[in-house]
Amino acid sequence: MDARFLGISELVEAPSVAVVVDVMRAYTVAAWAFAQGAEKIVLAESLDEALALKAGHPDWVALKDGPSAPGFDAVNSPGLLRSLDLGGRTVVQKTTAGTVGALAVKEASLVLCAGFVVAEATARLLRARACDRVTFVVTGEDGRADEDLACAQYIARRAAGEGTDPADFLRRAGESRAAFELTSGVRRGVHADDVELCLELDRFPFAMVATLEDSLMVLRPCAAPSPTP
Template identity: 85%
Template sequence: MDARFLGITELVEAPPVAVVVDVMRAFTVAAWAFAQGADKIVLAESLDEALALKARHPDWVALKDGPPAPGFDLVNSPGMLRAVDLGGRTVVQKTTAGTVGALAVKEASLVLCASFVVAEATAQLLRTRTSDSVTFVVTGEDGQADEDLSCAQYIARRATGAATDATEFLRRAAGSRAAAELAEGVRQGVHVDDVALCLEVDRFPFAMVATLEGSLMVIRPYPVPSQPHDYRS
């Protein structure tokens, strides 16, 4: 498999297969939303669009980066989300990097949204596809965020079926600027457990597939059968 690792601004056209990685925290949060019962996640282009969707669908749950804000129900924190019952609900998500990256490749034939918590399921789904080339969109820090790049590289290795220990990839993510900013309270809307929750490998047995449904980009969970694997020590 030919794997390319690009930042959002480096995308010149939609690739055939795209894996959009945002570890801290958009696609860790998305996975937790599904674990808490969400039916689907709608990706908003802007905060205004998120609020407009919420206004048209009052039963939907609106989620954003940063501190709480009028009109939004939740913030982009897995630590906070794990206590919320989202059974059957639709979540509208707008974040700084992850949602932007997914929307940038919305014309791709396959778009997967990924983080460490769904790494193996994402790799397994890629292994079932015949595409020779996969573009990993490293969403943070103009493609330089080490938590996203390390996760992307880890998934790429696993997608080839190679035995891969997660330890070094997790170490890089734990030492990233994003992890430090979350731990030190530089970012707002943070739970004390957020970094640890973002570094849980394969917490959930599903991949997350994003597709255009009408004019909206929608993520849904894609269950992947559990298989024995040999990538962790």
């Protein structure tokens, strides 16, 4: 498999297949939202759009990065989200990097959103669809976030069928700038378990596929194909 690893600003054209990686924390949060019963996640372009969507659909659950804010129901923290019952609900998500990355490749024929918690399921889906050229969008720090790059590189190797020890990739993520900021109080809207939850390899058995639905970028869970014998 021909894998490219690009930051959001390096995307000059829509790739055919894109895997948008945000480990800490957008797509760990998204996976937890589905595990808590959410039906779909609408990826908002701005805070104003998220609030407008919420206003038009009062039963939707809106979440954002940082501290709590009027109009939003939750923050972008897996540790805080895991206690919510989202059965059958639609979630509106706006984050600093993860949602931006997915919207940047919305014209791709296949868009997957991923973190370590859905790594193997994502790799299996890439293998099942015989994706031979994949662009991994490293969303954090303008493409330099080591937790996202480590996860992207791990998924790429697994998608290529390589037997890869995850330990070094998880170590890099755990020692990343984002992990430090989440544990040191630099960021707000954080739970003490967030980093640990973001590093739970293959916690969930599904991949996450984003598609355009009525002009909105909508993320849904997708059952992972069975392992290749």
